Amino acid sequence: MRYKTNPIDRTYFADEPAEDFNVIGSVVQRSDALGHVTGRTTFFEDLSPPDLLHVKMHRSTRHHARILGVDLTDALAVPGVVRILTHADIPNNVFTPLKLIGVQPDDEPVLAEGKVRYLGEPICAVVAETEAAAYEGAARVRVDYEELPAVLDVEEALAEGAPIVNEYHGNNYFTYEGHHCRRIRFGDVESAFAAADHVFEWRYQSAPIEHAPTETTGCIVVPQPDGRLRIHSDTQACFFTLDNTALILGTPFNKLRIVGGTVGGGFGGKVDIAVEPVACVAAMLTRQPVKYVYSRYEEMQVSSPRAAERIYIKDAVMADGRITGRKITLYVDAGAYSRHSPYGTTKAAAHLPGPYSIPNVWADCHCVFTNRTPSSAMRGFGVTIGDFALESQMDRIARELSMDPLRLRLINAYRDGDMKAHRKVAEGTALVEVIQKAAEMVGHELPAEYRQMSSMDRASMDREGR
Amino acid sequence: MITAVRTPESLAAAVGHAAAGGRLMAGGTVVMAQVNSGSVGSPELVSLRRAGIGGISLDGSAARIGATTTLAEVEESPELAFLRDAVRSIASPAIRSLATVGGNLFVPQPYGDLAVCLLALDATVEIAGPDGSREVPVDVVLANGVAPGEVVTAVRLAVPAPGTWFYHKAMRRKLNSAAIVAVAAVVGTAGGVVTSARIALGGVAPRPVRAVSAEGVLIGRPLETDVLDEAGRAARGDIEPFDDAYASAWYRARVLPVHLRRAFLG
Amino acid sequence: MASQVVNLRVNERSREFLAAPGTSLLSSLRDALGLMAAKRGCAQGSCGTCTVLLDGRPVMSCLVAVETVDGASVRTLEGVARDGELDEVQAAFLEGFATQCGFCTAGMIMSAEALLDRNPDPTREDVVEAISGNVCRCTGYGPIVDAILDAAARRRP
Numbered sequence: 001m002r003y004k005t006n007p008i009d010r011t012y013f014a015d016e017p018a019e020d021f022n023v024i025g026s027v028v029q030r031s032d033a034l035g036h037v038t039g040r041t042t043f044f045e046d047l048s049p050p051d052l053l054h055v056k057m058h059r060s061t062r063h064h065a066r067i068l069g070v071d072l073t074d075a076l077a078v079p080g081v082v083r084i085l086t087h088a089d090i091p092n093n094v095f096t097p098l099k100l101i102g103v104q105p106d107d108e109p110v111l112a113e114g115k116v117r118y119l120g121e122p123i124c125a126v127v128a129e130t131e132a133a134a135y136e137g138a139a140r141v142r143v144d145y146e147e148l149p150a151v152l153d154v155e156e157a158l159a160e161g162a163p164i165v166n167e168y169h170g171n172n173y174f175t176y177e178g179h180h181c182r183r184i185r186f187g188d189v190e191s192a193f194a195a196a197d198h199v200f201e202w203r204y205q206s207a208p209i210e211h212a213p214t215e216t217t218g219c220i221v222v223p224q225p226d227g228r229l230r231i232h233s234d235t236q237a238c239f240f241t242l243d244n245t246a247l248i249l250g251t252p253f254n255k256l257r258i259v260g261g262t263v264g265g266g267f268g269g270k271v272d273i274a275v276e277p278v279a280c281v282a283a284m285l286t287r288q289p290v291k292y293v294y295s296r297y298e299e300m301q302v303s304s305p306r307a308a309e310r311i312y313i314k315d316a317v318m319a320d321g322r323i324t325g326r327k328i329t330l331y332v333d334a335g336a337y338s339r340h341s342p343y344g345t346t347k348a349a350a351h352l353p354g355p356y357s358i359p360n361v362w363a364d365c366h367c368v369f370t371n372r373t374p375s376s377a378m379r380g381f382g383v384t385i386g387d388f389a390l391e392s393q394m395d396r397i398a399r400e401l402s403m404d405p406l407r408l409r410l411i412n413a414y415r416d417g418d419m420k421a422h423r424k425v426a427e428g429t430a431l432v433e434v435i436q437k438a439a440e441m442v443g444h445e446l447p448a449e450y451r452q453m454s455s456m457d458r459a460s461m462d463r464e465g466r
Numbered sequence: 467m468i469t470a471v472r473t474p475e476s477l478a479a480a481v482g483h484a485a486a487g488g489r490l491m492a493g494g495t496v497v498m499a500q501v502n503s504g505s506v507g508s509p510e511l512v513s514l515r516r517a518g519i520g521g522i523s524l525d526g527s528a529a530r531i532g533a534t535t536t537l538a539e540v541e542e543s544p545e546l547a548f549l550r551d552a553v554r555s556i557a558s559p560a561i562r563s564l565a566t567v568g569g570n571l572f573v574p575q576p577y578g579d580l581a582v583c584l585l586a587l588d589a590t591v592e593i594a595g596p597d598g599s600r601e602v603p604v605d606v607v608l609a610n611g612v613a614p615g616e617v618v619t620a621v622r623l624a625v626p627a628p629g630t631w632f633y634h635k636a637m638r639r640k641l642n643s644a645a646i647v648a649v650a651a652v653v654g655t656a657g658g659v660v661t662s663a664r665i666a667l668g669g670v671a672p673r674p675v676r677a678v679s680a681e682g683v684l685i686g687r688p689l690e691t692d693v694l695d696e697a698g699r700a701a702r703g704d705i706e707p708f709d710d711a712y713a714s715a716w717y718r719a720r721v722l723p724v725h726l727r728r729a730f731l732g
Numbered sequence: 733m734a735s736q737v738v739n740l741r742v743n744e745r746s747r748e749f750l751a752a753p754g755t756s757l758l759s760s761l762r763d764a765l766g767l768m769a770a771k772r773g774c775a776q777g778s779c780g781t782c783t784v785l786l787d788g789r790p791v792m793s794c795l796v797a798v799e800t801v802d803g804a805s806v807r808t809l810e811g812v813a814r815d816g817e818l819d820e821v822q823a824a825f826l827e828g829f830a831t832q833c834g835f836c837t838a839g840m841i842m843s844a845e846a847l848l849d850r851n852p853d854p855t856r857e858d859v860v861e862a863i864s865g866n867v868c869r870c871t872g873y874g875p876i877v878d879a880i881l882d883a884a885a886r887r888r889p
């Protein structure tokens with residue numbers, strides 16, 4: 001069988017030299033495929049160092065609770081259990097992964113300290129000679145809780161009197177440069193609503209989505225004779241993981257070495273520094289190689305999913321299909337800790353109001369803390385659910401106006417040179433051409449004036465389209 | 467933690483280990499998953515793999531299937547060809563080459579589609595124990611399990627006459643998924659009307675159940691859409707549906723009549 | 733009870749090793765024999781990354797207590813290539829872009845080998861059923877099914 005490629009439509013690349021197209025449109029074998037089909041690709045767990053110890057975690061059985069006491073007696077008595085780590089063993093226990101790009105405050109303990117904020121939060125790490133002993137030890141840790149009221153909904157979390165989830169923030173939302181949310185203010189949406197022929201408002205929401213990689217999150221840490229730690233990990237972000245781990249360990253970056261880049265499915269789910277710090281501390285304290293890998297259950301229950309979102313969109317629409325105002329209130333459920341969600345919420349705001357030129361835009365994008373599993377990165381996070389909402393909104397408007405949904409989009413599509421809501425000038429938009437091409441390929445007929453529209457010619461569109 | 471795995475080479479030895487408190491394991495598809503997650507209750511496992519209780523034999527229409535016969539062996543058996551579609555609706559090939567007929571009696575719903583079939587077939591279960599052996603109807607085993615120390619050694623069933631066997635399973639995916647609703651039935655007709663009916667349902671109660679209300683509706687009437695719809699609605703009185711990751715209790719009850727009808731009319 | 737000595741015929745070689753009580757075939761292959769192609773994806777029999785052939789049949793090796801199959805014959809992906817030459821399934825996967833992250837590949841190929849051993853001329857439906865226990869979360873099923881059909885064609889005389 002020969003792998004086939006589609007011919008390139010070079011209409012829009014007329015100015016590019018032909019020799020630049022030596023990869024697109026040709027067959028290039030993956031560099032890793034031979035290793036995959038022979039079983040020789042080395043994933044982190046394909047390492048089997050002698051005297052390997054295993055870590056299993058005792059996790060919170062509550063959504064929100066104060067920890068009154070932790071009893072390790074029975075767990076330490078399990079044959080094969082070597083040591084049990086608590087928060088006191090982690091040099092800098094409280095962190096946040098995006099501190100590397102200046103996001104603050106540190107808001108998440110590596111191992112729970114004083115309270116737990118979500119079901120499945122790690123409390124104690126049991127280090128044992130066998131996986132079975134580590135499981136047995138983890139099952140025998142006793143934690144005494146005082147239950148606290150939990151909040152599991154973004155709007156309830158922002159309501160007056162809601163229980164505070166994360167004291168490091170003081171509020172159930174992430175603060176952006178002094179503001180309670182990420183905001184867009186462009187033109188005057190209220191005037192647009194007043195002048196509109198139609199006002200449409202709908203609500204959209206999504207559940208958390210788990211990446212479910214076939215290889216679960218994990219690492220093996222091997223102490224080196226020179227005192228460094230070699231971390232074999234399936235992280236998607238080797239140096240991001242290394243730097244964060246070094247900060248948590250309070251050790252110079254060059255005392256860690258990370259071996260990675262071979263990931264058995266990530267999809268954004270392996271960037272949270274979830275296992276490396278604990279495995280490193282265990283390796284430092286025992287001076288033995290340590291493996292800490294999630295079970296499938298842990299991967300489903302505690303690895304961070306794509307955030308659940310709730311999005312309200314209110315549009316001012318003229319009878320001819322022009323959208324003259326768009327007001328959006330968007331909630332990202334970060335779960336109990338920041339992880340990558342403050343950034344994801346910023347991405348959501350940056351993506352609004354979609355690829356359309358709308359003269360009046362108002363948006364409030366809230367990054368909200370709840371007692372749910374912390375959410376984080378996943379393929380286009382911050383953008384994907386927003387697109388689902390925005391494009392659903394476009395289809396519903398078209399239906400309400402009895403209008404072809406592609407024409408509605410062509411009328412409103414941004415053009416090169418348009419001022420976007422973020423006060424940046426749009427360039428290289430190509431949306432008009434993509435819609436035209438897609439319509440042609442599926443046999444969706446467009447009238448001549450729509451086929452003649454161009455993303456590079458706003459004037460012609462104003463002349464003919466509106 | 468597991469401290470011993472026994473692989474007895476005779477039924478008597480297996481019964482002895484089971485009576486001493488070992489956890490019985492046939493294909494391992496349930497027990498080993500628990501071992502791997504550190505959640506198996508017993509420190510000692512007793513494998514039936516070599517206890518000599520596998521194999522399929524046929525005497526006329528009377529079939530005897532040894533307890534450790536794998537689902538793959540049932541699937542390939544020409545004598546049990548009527549069960550092939552049902553078996554192929556269970557899990558995937560790499561599970562069917564481990565999972566056994568006997569083990570299928572002890573898996574929690576919505577798994578255990580073969581047990582649903584055995585209930586419809588009015589199968590008998592052979593059980594060996596420290597005090598000898600006994601035979602009981604399959605519904606008794608599905609309801610009460612077996613006593614500690616007892617080992618299921620075989621199931622006996624009558625191969626249904628041509629045209630009397632019906633099976634249909636509704637799943638989230640076409641392959642390798644648990645039952646939302648499973649319907650297995652042996653229904654005889656004469657002169658265009660139903661003369662005998664045994665219908666068993668899976669996925670709609672904590673264990674496989676007989677749809678006796680539906681059976682009552684069918685007797686004396688033709689296998690036609692309106693009759694089957696009525697039977698399906700009646701069958702809602704026989705179930706105790708539950709919520710799980712595959713479907714809600716509400717959904718299971720809602721779609722039951724549809725799938726009961728499809729079992730007979732496609 | 734102490735660890736047991738287990739003998740297996742693995743990829744045509746006799747192997748003897750010690751297994752602690754409750755050790756799975758998967759763990760034995762990986763930890764005792766150093767055969768790392770079969771992967772632990774779930775340890776619950778749900779993902780298929782650990783699929784190997786046990787006495788010619790595909791099994792989830794994470795669900796096999798290794799002491800109970802003493803004396804059996806096992807085939808893993810390491811035993812598929814012949815004299816360093818890729819077999820038809822491997823070659824079809826390689827040339828058909830049927831791998832992405834590679835984590836499911838060993839299990840996929842072993843399920844394909846099991847299918848083609850019994851059914852040299854499978855339909856597309858047969859292939860889909862054969863790999864129904866193997867999860868590819870990169871969602872590359874299309875090229876995988878194509879590759880297995882291609883392998884069957886390559887293998888036919």
